[in-house]
Amino acid sequence: MEFDQVKPIVYVSRCLGFDYCRWNGDSINDSFVNRLKEFVEFHTLCPEADIGLGIPRNPVRLVRGKSTEDILMLQPATGEDCTDKMIEYSQDFLNRIERVDGFLLKNASPSCGINNIKLYANAAKGSMVAKTSGLFSAQAKARFPFAAFEDEGRLHNFIIRENWLIAIFTIARFRELDKNGKIAVLYDFHARYKYLFMSYSHKKMQNLGHLLANHHQENYDVIYHNYEKGLLELLTLSPSIARRINVLSHMFGYFSKELNAPGKQYFLNILEEYRRGAMPFIVPIELIRNWAIRFNSEYILKQSILLPYPKELLLLSDSGTGRNIKS
Numbered sequence: 001m002e003f004d005q006v007k008p009i010v011y012v013s014r015c016l017g018f019d020y021c022r023w024n025g026d027s028i029n030d031s032f033v034n035r036l037k038e039f040v041e042f043h044t045l046c047p048e049a050d051i052g053l054g055i056p057r058n059p060v061r062l063v064r065g066k067s068t069e070d071i072l073m074l075q076p077a078t079g080e081d082c083t084d085k086m087i088e089y090s091q092d093f094l095n096r097i098e099r100v101d102g103f104l105l106k107n108a109s110p111s112c113g114i115n116n117i118k119l120y121a122n123a124a125k126g127s128m129v130a131k132t133s134g135l136f137s138a139q140a141k142a143r144f145p146f147a148a149f150e151d152e153g154r155l156h157n158f159i160i161r162e163n164w165l166i167a168i169f170t171i172a173r174f175r176e177l178d179k180n181g182k183i184a185v186l187y188d189f190h191a192r193y194k195y196l197f198m199s200y201s202h203k204k205m206q207n208l209g210h211l212l213a214n215h216h217q218e219n220y221d222v223i224y225h226n227y228e229k230g231l232l233e234l235l236t237l238s239p240s241i242a243r244r245i246n247v248l249s250h251m252f253g254y255f256s257k258e259l260n261a262p263g264k265q266y267f268l269n270i271l272e273e274y275r276r277g278a279m280p281f282i283v284p285i286e287l288i289r290n291w292a293i294r295f296n297s298e299y300i301l302k303q304s305i306l307l308p309y310p311k312e313l314l315l316l317s318d319s320g321t322g323r324n325i326k327s
């Protein structure tokens with residue numbers, strides 16, 4: 001399978017434009033989720049409707065139980081305690097998942113919200129004591145700790161959105177590899193991802209390479225699973241500006257002999273603009289791609305860092321929140 005044809009498998013909150021299943025019978029029209037529909041394989045879930053609370057329904061809230069770890073889901077209007085039903089549903093649902101590359105869940109929901117969900121001292125109004133995770137998402141994170149989790153609110157931030165897209169497409173591409181294949185399949189994958197992995201962690205990229213280099217000591221299955229574990233751990237990190245500049249400098253090295261002094265200086269100026277945050281990463285990357293085409297560098301052209309996810313999903317829009325996140 002060609003890399004660009006891979007569709008990540010993403011479990012998504014159904015109210016994000018798939019059904020009118022919110023507590024008030026509403027649905028959320030999110031333009032980015034709509035755009036994603038063509039590029040990922042969505043599987044929907046609505047824990048509250050699926051456990052039979054109905055649509056519309058009285059809202060539920062999370063309430064601290066007898067101990068700090070004990071979290072209850074209560075429906076104040078009816079007095080119903082939905083905790084056991086929700087946990088049972090979540091575990092059953094998650095146990096039936098054979099493969100998942102990412103979760104895209106509704107923010108601020110006591111069921112789906114990933115974090116910052118209000119936890120109350122009791123079912124009465126105005127008694128918030130802490131922030132926590134939604135009941136379903138807490139179970140999902142425990143069951144799939146290395147899947148790429150995000151909520152639709154955070155995806156309005158450019159950096160968070162890009163990291164999530166890189167993670168789901170990289171995981172999906174890895175899982176499309178022939179699991180019973182030859183070590184050469186993993187070598188090829190690693191070669192394509194070398195610079196992208198370097199932008200996350202030079203050391204972890206090298207560790208993945210060492211796993212392959214020492215393959216004669218293990219059978220393919222063991223290497224595959226160890227590589228997968230290392231890859232998923234690497235993707236929990238984020239690329240930094242400094243590491244990306246290091247990667248760009250390495251890639252630039254392939255062409256520096258071909259370029260004249262003004263051409264080299266132009267690239268260094270662009271790097272400096274990127275370092276200052278005055279230019280997005282796509283600008284120096286496109287320059288590298290241009291040189292790779294011009295100077296016929298197959299090795300650079302196959303690097304996934306040039307196109308880690310479909311270009312149609314590259315939106316430079318940014319909510320403006322989370323600008324302190326380094327990339």
Ligand code: SF4
Pocket residue numbers: 013014015016021022023045046047048049106109111112113
């Ligand atoms: S947030 Fe989750 S539980 Fe609530 S309506 Fe959306 S999908 Fe259903």
